[in-house]
Amino acid sequence: MKRISLSILCSILWGFLFSQTQSLPDINISGESEVKAFLYKRALLFSPLNAVGDSLPAFIPKGPMNMQDFTPRKTMKQRGYIQLEANSSFGVNSYISYYPRDFALHSITNSNEMRSPNSDLLYINGNLYMGMDVTKDIPLSFMADYAKASADSFSAAILHTSLAHHKAKTTMGVTEFRQLSFMAEYNHINQVNKKKQPYLRDYFNSQISGFIDSGWLDLKTKFLFQTGELGVQIAPLINSETLGINHLRPNLLIDSDFFIPTLGFLIRHPLTSGGVLYVINDPNIEKNSFLELKEKTPWVEFTDKHKLKLIPLNFKTGLEFIHPRSDDFTLSRLNIQNTVHYSLHGPQLVSGSNYGIAALHYTDLASNVCSVDALFRAGDLSLHQGAKLQLAYLPKYSYTRAAYLPAISFDTRILHSYKNFLFNLDIVQSYFTKDHLGNNLPEAVISNIGAEYREGSSSLYIQLGNILNNKLYVFSEQPVNKRNLYLGMKHRF
Numbered sequence: 001m002k003r004i005s006l007s008i009l010c011s012i013l014w015g016f017l018f019s020q021t022q023s024l025p026d027i028n029i030s031g032e033s034e035v036k037a038f039l040y041k042r043a044l045l046f047s048p049l050n051a052v053g054d055s056l057p058a059f060i061p062k063g064p065m066n067m068q069d070f071t072p073r074k075t076m077k078q079r080g081y082i083q084l085e086a087n088s089s090f091g092v093n094s095y096i097s098y099y100p101r102d103f104a105l106h107s108i109t110n111s112n113e114m115r116s117p118n119s120d121l122l123y124i125n126g127n128l129y130m131g132m133d134v135t136k137d138i139p140l141s142f143m144a145d146y147a148k149a150s151a152d153s154f155s156a157a158i159l160h161t162s163l164a165h166h167k168a169k170t171t172m173g174v175t176e177f178r179q180l181s182f183m184a185e186y187n188h189i190n191q192v193n194k195k196k197q198p199y200l201r202d203y204f205n206s207q208i209s210g211f212i213d214s215g216w217l218d219l220k221t222k223f224l225f226q227t228g229e230l231g232v233q234i235a236p237l238i239n240s241e242t243l244g245i246n247h248l249r250p251n252l253l254i255d256s257d258f259f260i261p262t263l264g265f266l267i268r269h270p271l272t273s274g275g276v277l278y279v280i281n282d283p284n285i286e287k288n289s290f291l292e293l294k295e296k297t298p299w300v301e302f303t304d305k306h307k308l309k310l311i312p313l314n315f316k317t318g319l320e321f322i323h324p325r326s327d328d329f330t331l332s333r334l335n336i337q338n339t340v341h342y343s344l345h346g347p348q349l350v351s352g353s354n355y356g357i358a359a360l361h362y363t364d365l366a367s368n369v370c371s372v373d374a375l376f377r378a379g380d381l382s383l384h385q386g387a388k389l390q391l392a393y394l395p396k397y398s399y400t401r402a403a404y405l406p407a408i409s410f411d412t413r414i415l416h417s418y419k420n421f422l423f424n425l426d427i428v429q430s431y432f433t434k435d436h437l438g439n440n441l442p443e444a445v446i447s448n449i450g451a452e453y454r455e456g457s458s459s460l461y462i463q464l465g466n467i468l469n470n471k472l473y474v475f476s477e478q479p480v481n482k483r484n485l486y487l488g489m490k491h492r493f
Helices: 002-018 290-296
Strands: 080-087 091-098 105-115 122-135 138-151 154-172 175-193 199-213 218-226 229-236 246-254 259-270 275-281 284-287 308-322 330-351 358-378 381-394 408-418 421-431 444-455 458-465 484-492
Touching: 138 290, 154 290, 218 284, 229 284, 229 308, 246 308, 259 308, 290 330
Parallel strands: none
Antiparallel strands: 080 091, 080 484, 091 105, 105 122, 122 138, 138 154, 154 175, 175 199, 199 218, 218 229, 229 246, 246 259, 259 275, 275 308, 284 308, 308 330, 330 358, 358 381, 381 408, 408 421, 421 444, 444 458, 458 484
16 A cells, blocks of 8 residues: 555655756747838828728737648628728828639729928828739839829929749759849930920839748849849848848848848847847848838939948837737737948938929938837727837938938837727927038927727728927928828728
C-alpha cells in the first residue's frame, strides 16, 4: 500500500513540475516586400467617420495560410458600397466600390470630387480602378485618373492611366523571383498659363522591382523610369542573423545625378513586457508622382524639372506596445518613435509665375521627427492621442526651415458609439509653422465634431469642421480651409 501511495505521489509531483510555464525561444517574424495592397487615395472626405466601417472587410488570419486557390466566400451578400457627401464650401464627393461574382474581374472602384474654395478656383477629379485576373497566374490592376484645376489665367489637366502586375513568387531553374512587380503608366499634361507658353507633355513611365534569389545571392532590385529619368536601386543580402540583424543589405541608389551607397537593415527585439523594440533603416528610390503632387494642392504648376526622389537615410528607432482589449479604461496601444530622414530631390512648394499658383522646386530635405501615439479604450469609447516634434530643414539653403511642416503638432480623436449612433470629436493642433517665404504662420487649432446614425446597411452622417474657424494653410497664397458643414450617406448592397 505504501508503494502504491508513493507511486501516486511521485506521478502527481512529476505532472505538476511538467505543467509549469516553459520558456520558449522568441520568434521573429518580418517581411521584406515593398508591395502593399492597393488602396486608392480617394479625395479626403473631411469626416473621420468615413473611415469607420469601411467597405473593405476586416481580415484576420485564423491559421496557417491555405495554399489552395483563393475563392470568395459564397455567403458574401453585400458586394457593393456607395458613399456620397456634400459640404457648404461648394464641394461634393462620391465613392463607389463593387466586388463582382465574376472571378476574372474581382473589384471595381470609382471616386469623384469637386471643390471650389472661391469663385476663381475650381478642381474636378475622377478615378477608376479595376482589379482582374487575366489568367490564374496573371493578376492585373488598371487605373485611370483625370484631374483638372483651374484659376484666373491658369488651368491644368492631367490624364493618368496605369497597368500593374504583381506576382508573389515564381521560379526559373534554380533561381527564385519573389515579390515581382511590373508597372507601366501614361501621363498626359495639358497646362495653360497666360503668362507662359502652353505646357503639353506626354510621359510613358515604368517600374520593375522584386527580389532575385539564386541560392548564393539574394538581390533586391528596383528600376524606375519617369519623365526621362532613370533610377536604380540594388541591394544584396548579407547573412547577419548571428548578429541579430535581419535583412542587412548594402544599397546603391543611382540616378542621373547621384551614385549613393548606403545600408539597409532591420532589428526587432521582443520585450518581456509585451512590447517590441525596433531599429530600421529603409533606403529607397521613389517617383514624384503627378497624382501625389496634386494631393498637396491641385493648383500647382508643372515644369520639365521633374526628378526622382532618393532616400539614403530613413532611420527609425522605436518602442511599440499592444495590450489586450478591456472594458475598463486602459491603454490599448502605444508607439514611441524617432525618425532621422534625409532625401534628395524632394518636392517643395514655392511661388510661381502666377500669384496663387504654386510651383515645384526639387531639393534636399533633412528632418528629425519624434512622435508618440497612444490609443486608449473603454468599452464603446476610444481615445487616440498623438504628439509630434518635427524639425525639418533645407540643407542647400543654409538649413532654413522647410515650409508648411509644423515644429509641434498634436492630434486628438475621440469616438463613442451608443446604440445606432456614432459620435466623434477631433482636435488637430499645429504650432511654429513657416511658409515658403520664411514667414511665420499663425497657430492652428482645428476642431471637428460629428455624428453618424446607422440603420441596417445604411447610415447618415453630419459633421461641423473647423468649429473655431482657424486658418490652416496648405500654401499661403491660396485660400485657407474655413468652417464647413458636411452631410453624407453610406450604403452597402
